[in-house]
Amino acid sequence: MIKKNISRRSFIKKTGVITSIISFSSPSIFSSSTDDKRIIVIGAGLAGLSCAYELDRAGYNVLLIEARSRPGGRVSTFRDQFSDNLYSEMGAEYVDSTDMYVQEYCRRFNLKILPARQYDGIYVRGNKLSMDRIRSGIDNLPYNGSTKGKLFGQEVNYIQKWIDLVNKKGINSEEVQALDKLSVEDILKEGGAPNDIIELYTYANATESTTIPSKISALAMILSNIKTSGFNENTVEGRIFGGNDQLPKMLAKKIENRIKYNSPLLRLDHNSDGLSVTIKDNGKQIKISAAKCVLAVPTTILKDIEIYPKLSNEKIKCIHEQAYGHAMKIAIQFKKRFWDNSDSLGARIFTDTVLRRVYHFSIDQPGPRGIMLSFTSGKDAIKLGKLSNVDRDKITKNTFSKIWKDAPEFWERAVSKYWNEDKWTKASYTFSAVGQKNFREILSKHQDPVYFAGEHTAIQRASMNGAIESGFRVTDELKKAMNNL
């Protein structure tokens, strides 16, 4: 045990296992204040950026440490890979009307949000279906037990019993909370849903949970049905006009002297007096001391960082077990926008093929070239993720040709990004798995002087908005803690 009144210097010496200790003395980074007010934020995704930016605005002495050479984390706009200044979102894409933190930052930084295109067509079980004909009830989805007139939300008919239970007994009742022991598949089966509906849910829910219905908590699914009207084919989604990376870049610019890139955190030593972080910098290990630290990295990364003394057992359990799905994006540059031809199924397609969601991305960019984006997840992302780029391309091209016969003629190049193989993410984004209802609360709880941000700690998890929400939450927690110092 480390004694509480040990000085920071001797504490760091006693707990460090470092080959070389170099004091970090760049004046541009740690300005005049003493250790007592320093806050180190780890991870320049939207969670870490918003936290560091808000703390800086409030007058705190912040240092933001990032493993990569760029800000944004899972917000990643590819710009150099395409011709004619085309770009593509390879990570976070959509901003909803309820995403108040993103909307507020966009207003503050004069970034416009451009509505995305709605679904035009469906390609499932080898059938091409027009969305208009599905909407108007002329054509049916080829899934046993589905309701006419809609694509998304087909599961609702089979979960009414539990929606009624929540309305009658309340969210916090034992009966409702017990749903966390069951999966979405369990309750759909119990509610009489045919296997087809369970399969369709996998695809319809693919971007929300990036996994399969047998892994998702039934409680999370029922509550999301009650709290929100649910995503459907008429939901208007937006994207930041000109590329989502502008938001993290704007935040980073505001605090550019306070960010240190290419410096992964290796180790954190802490006690009630303060802490030291060990980072890699130009091949060397260096230590930096501070009063507080915010860890804003995914739990898939956090689990491999050495932290002494260890975090609480419940926190360690959640860090190791937090569920994430699999996600991949594939951007394809075409010579011509053949999807606008009159005989095409359309420019935004829902499909049960490995591509899952395919849509014209470059709607705000001039042609004639254009980018089609596939957002695939779950088993299909795993399957493609195991392949070489050449084999990924082959399967993608072949699948495109089934949906649009003209695709091979205009195909130029494909670029893929599989987030589960990304060194600094190793995941897609969190979902609430069976038995994980308390995880968010445990993961977000601070263990002074260590604080936790990131989408996995947010109420609106798995989103840019959630990441920023967590940045604001930790800023508030730190302001309270620092005022008492």
Ligand SMILES: Cc1cc2nc3c(=O)[nH]c(=O)nc-3n(C[C@H](O)[C@H](O)[C@H](O)COP(=O)(O)OP(=O)(O)OC[C@H]3O[C@@H](n4cnc5c(N)ncnc54)[C@H](O)[C@@H]3O)c2cc1C
């Ligand atoms: C394919 C995909 C599609 C998505 N689509 C949407 C969408 O449409 N809408 C939406 O709102 N959200 C979407 N998301 C989710 C959204 O991207 C995330 O919820 C959000 O960006 C997470 O931000 P964060 O700051 O919590 O984590 P991250 O963005 O992962 O930031 C963590 C940062 O920590 C850094 N880091 C890691 N290890 C270390 C280390 N050891 N030392 C220092 N730094 C380290 C990383 O490099 C990274 O910059 C999507 C995500 C993916 C992957």
